[in-house]
Amino acid sequence: MKTIQVATTINGDAVEFVCAPEEPLLDVLRNRLGLTGAKEGCGTGDCGACSVMLNGRLVCACLVLGAEAEGATIATIEGMAAGEVLHPLQQAFIDHAALQCGICTPGILVAAKALLEKHPDPSDTELRYWLAGNLCRCTGYDKIVAAVQDAAAKMRAA
């Protein structure tokens, strides 16, 4: 099968890969590049577990083709912490017990960061609607909302 060569930037690093024309970006990240932080919960864009940033836009990596990453800038959960220093959202999720099984956590963190970068002071309702595309089956979302609001407050104060 003919493959496509792609040059892109992931979490600040230049990355090159080859992929099949129909191969989703999620498969490239997970199977070709070893970036398994983005999860496949559905493969149809319904669960948000594979959320990544593509050129500053929140996307489901399962709905983007690997070939579309050519020349793009991609940010995944693996790039969220600065070395050993966790992003305030990551720290808040641990502090507030905002994860149980943790499978949805990478996607929710990426999505929440995307929101706070544009809207640093969302209401609970705005936050809940923004995260409506990220399914969590364990927590009932309560502690996720609390964690994101706490991180937002800390980020505003910083």
Add this chain to the structure above:
Amino acid sequence: MMDTGTHKRVFKQVGTRPARPDGIDKVTGRALYGADVTAPGMLIAAVLRSPHAHAQIVSIDTSAAAALPGVKAVVTGADLVPQIDAMMRDVQENCLAVDKVLYDGHAVAAVAATTAAVAKAALKLIKVTYRQLPHATDLDLAMLPDAPVILVGRALESVPAGMSANVTHHCEFGHGDLAAGFSKADLVVERSFRTEATHQGYIEPHACLASTTSDGKADLWCCTQGQYNVRTICAALLGMEASQLRVTASEIGGGFGGKTVVFIEPVALALSRKSGRPVKLVMTRDEVFKATGPTISTSIDVRIGMTKAGRITAGHAKLRYSGGAYPSAMVDMGAQSAFAAYDLAAVQTLGWNVLTNRPKEAAYRAPGAPQAIYAVESVMDELCQKLDLDPLEVRLMNAAKKGTRSSYGPTFDDIGLMATLQAAKAHPHYRAPLGAGQGRGLSAGFWFNFGGNTCVSLNVNTDGTVGIIEGNPDIGGSRASISLMAAEELGIPYDKIRTIIGDTSSLGHNDITDGSRVTFAVGLATIRAAQDAIKKMCGRAARIWGIDEEAVAWVDGAAQPSGPNAGKFPPMSLAEIAAVSFQTGGPIAGHCEFHADGAGVSFGVHLCDVEVDRETGATRVLRYTVFQDAGKAVHPAYVEGQMQGGAVQGIGWALNEEYIYGKDGRLQNAGFLDYRIPVASDLPNIETVILEIPNPGHPYGVRGVGETPIVPPLAAVSNAVSRAIGTRMSILPMSPPRILEALSGS
């Protein structure tokens, strides 16, 4: 004997909220789940599934698939070892069908190939000739005498004669004189209910990586709630010795009971054995919905008699459950739990299991109880409405307490139902005013909780830290709870302890992570393993000091001379004893291998306010409060998390979630878009109130907490909706079309 009597102790660490040990791995994407690992030379597998609800397999021709370049192995039902035991045979035939397919999505064959694309292409080359059979996906229809028979000869002796062959199981519980009880009632309400099957809805699809070698050894990595159970079943289905199969549980992306069984693991092992290569097999979401999990569907009749004052005089329930295409005994759980909250002079529950052409049910959080209690609590609410009584007062008047003979037999020990009801009564939520078109619902709930076989090893390291190996996958923060209990018992800081989940070769057998058993049973084993290590450390100190072992006590993390003739020595801390352990007899470890008894039953009460849009039929949950007896909340944040998560799963069940089958017997909504679980914007905050009525069967008073919270929401939401719209609802889920139907009929 359980350790008892010490549960009123003052805790130093238990009850605090430290960071979980796997937190950083899980917020950075480093944690490795079922689908996150690879092996050199790994093949990718895919499964061919039945497109029919019920059909004879006339023939399977895999030759063209096997000949496709890149295909390394093809397996069918003939590649698993035929099982003698009926329940094991059900598991075997559910993993790969033999002779018949019994539901849409039933696995028929599987392929391992060099790439996923080749594996997928190969599936299309497998030629299966089916002879379609009549099907039944509705349990009431499957009970009719002329219904298509799904499996022949599976009815237990307890099933009354003359019923359809699809009825496989019958049970009966209760006590007292029903006729006398009902004759004393001022009002008797009888109503029939239906609940649709729901799926556990874990976000991580089933995934595994199997690797076998030609000398008969195998390693299996998989997301499971019980690696030992996986080993037992896979070894049987592959004809292996348990010692040669090492199963490692990955981090698990949710289970809720749905990962207590095997589906793809034996298939991946068979493919690996045939190909001589490691094989990875990951389900799609469509496969997860069609072929795993769902809970039972039910049809229930409840009759309750009550005096004008609100005292129940008699309770009766008939429960018809379907666990899908294979026999299930889950109706026992419903029949036992239906009236468990009440102190009754006369009660009887009857249950039947019915086969239908649906996937084999798997446990879902308090399996069998939510549906039965929904029906009972709905009738309770209707009685309260009709007799103009306060539903909370009525429950207080009838509540089971210590000494009550339960509806299912045993007499209750210390239980927290009264305290939980009183907490609800005292809470501002119960008195908050409601707006027009709004309704408030209340429900009690119950779950047994379990103990079971458990092993823990606790290793004291020479630097004064402690490593714990336990055998139960951590599904919601249990490593933190286990570390906290070890820290409490040993008297060392929480962060000096690291708890890991061992593979099947690291420890003796551990029962599945289910029955809300882990914090209770593994916690108890951990406490005992710590006590074992403490005894050994006291022995070492005695040896160093030259005194009797009995003259050494363990206080605040250190050995101290104790008693009149012990002499005066400065205390030796765990770290000091550990540092010299190589000179005093060698490494120090504590162990516990046992069967944990004494799990304490748990009760919860939920309050729910809703508003129903009479134009669209949509229901909005406005306020929700969970009250639950945790016994002792070891890590309160994760106890709250269980209460919130269980409540929201119950809200989803009440309002949206259901398996929808077409006339063709095929599942019509096998995806998260059409099977809608609650999203963040659907919900209010879920308030929690933790009660702590110690379980006498645990030294810290711990009860299980994980399952009870999914029990009350079904009736709490339904009672709220029924009061909001002025029409009694008796079917779940109460999706908008059903609400509109109820409104148009009223």
